């Protein structure tokens with residue numbers, strides 16, 4: 001760890017960290033709002049659906065950032081992981097609108113876990129240009 | 136591989152793969168284990184052989200004749216008594232009945248012409264009669280503690296299920312012995328109502344045993360529309376039941392005498408479903424029809440079973456279900472459905488046109504939410520060609536109330552969900568189980584209110600006294616079948632519904648509750664005081 005003398009994070013890397021962090025914060029609110037709603041707080045419903053819009057929007061933004069990371073840093077992983085998360089969130093969005101709770105609940109837990117794992121992944125090591133890091 | 140990383144790429148791949156596998160397993164098990172479509176309740180299994188479908192002719196309940204008329208009001212008499220019925224061919228079933236039949240006799244009445252029904256209780260338990268959908272003064276609305284005791288059972292007034300067990304009693308209860316007059320002004324839109332037992336803690340088993348009947352209100356404006364009438368107007372009371380080996384109706388009551396301990400065995404807490412579908416008291420009946428339009432006045436009188444009805448011809452083609460009315464009477468204009476969801480206590484007034492069906496053809500009424508035997512409901516056999524001068528006008532009514540959100544003087548929120556009551560499982564409204572001595576909602580006569588109802592599982596929510604309109608479902612516009620004026624709205628799991636109503640008619644103590652009859656008995660009722 002100390003051998004690699006402070007490798008410089010590029011702006012693309014920092015942007016990915018920022019977007020993934022925002023994504024994690026937004027998605028953490030969703031079960032909270034769902035809990036409010038299901039215990040009878042009607043405001044929880046609008047918060048949960050507004051939250052769904054925010055989470056999916058951040059997801060799509062993250063896809064764009066991940067593409068930039070892929071192009072600039074030659075790292076495909078963030079893009080692949082983000083695509084999986086965004087696909088799950090899209091299904092999740094419509095499962096919620098549809099009232100398909102058998103899918104909405106477990107998939108919701110899964111997507112929260114996936115975003116948290118991604119959050120850990122982007123923060124635990126610097127995103128460097130592929131090749132530069134391995135050199 | 137970079138040596139500086141705590142986790143190698145291979146390990147990352149392994150972790151990612153494991154998480155992916157967990158997610159896939161979780162979602163697959165959810166898909167396999169969850170009920171799709173979702174159903175609230177557990178099904179009993181009959182212990183007698185069940186008849187094949189579409190063999191028994193559809194009965195139509197007899198219309199009760201008044202015993203007298205005075206001062207522009209009709210007087211009827213109904214005796215609540217035990218009787219044996221042959222519901223399944225060759226099987227004798229002891230039942231609790233209104234006048235010895237199931238369903239009870241139908242009362243036909245005219246808008247604004249009061250009706251008094253004198254009920255005589257010859258059953259072994261106290262009873263309460265409620266006219267569902269009736270705009271009725273509180274004294275005749277059948278409050279659950281306003282008991283009608285059997286003869287010589289005065290001590291029962293001290294024994295009212297969990298009320299007395301837990302040191303609560305209802306000082307406002309008006310208890311009578313042997314007979315009781317219920318007066319219904321019927322100053323309301325013409326529609327299909329139904330009367331049924333509403334006794335504290337034991338409504339569900341009493342309805343299950345047979346205490347339900349129809350009450351129709353008509354007026355001149357509706358008669359003038361030219362809708363299918365006479366033999367081409369059929370009431371259809373759909374209800375599921377299950378049969379024990381001795382032919383009696385199976386029901387998982389904790390107290391089989393239905394006197395002291397309310398509730399059902401644990402697996403059935405969410406609701407009791409039967410494996411036999413009855414229409415007007417007959418299992419999977421068949422009815423011969425002309426190749427013409429019919430007006431079907433459908434009531435779901437099941438305790439907990441929901442249906443999604445469709446009418447399917449022999450070649451698999453679905454007939455239009457043209458909805459002309461809701462719980463509280465005619466819509467403004469017809470709404471065409473192919474699939475019609477109906478929750479317990481809801482009514483739909485529907486016109487079906489059999490003229491395109493070949494003579495001899497069978498039209499099955501199917502429940503898309505059922506499986507196996509409960510998928511079939513009944514069938515129509517198209518027997519003959521016939522002239523048809525009926526019509527479905529484009530405008531059905533012009534008197535529907537047009538309340539707007541801005542008219543509402545207050546907004547109330549209610550959560551309908553599972554919870555604990557008196558150390559047992561129960562169903563709660565706003566976190567509380569029913570208590571006759573607690574006023575949950577107080578409103579002024581004439582006030583317009585918006586109520587926001589939120590459900591955890593299926594809860595068909597019913598308000599006594601008033602009709603309401605559905606404003607939204609889960610923040611989105613109402614569904615096509617929410618049209619018109621309703622008195623029961625079906626909340627699906629996780630769903631929120633906004634309704635608007637005006638509390639007018641009469642002052643007094645009324646109820647609102649879930650019409651899943653098991654939920655209702657296990658706490659899911661609340662008091663509505665109109666002052």
Ligand SMILES: [Cu+2]
Pocket residue numbers: 551562593594595649650651654655659
């Ligand atoms: Cu309920």
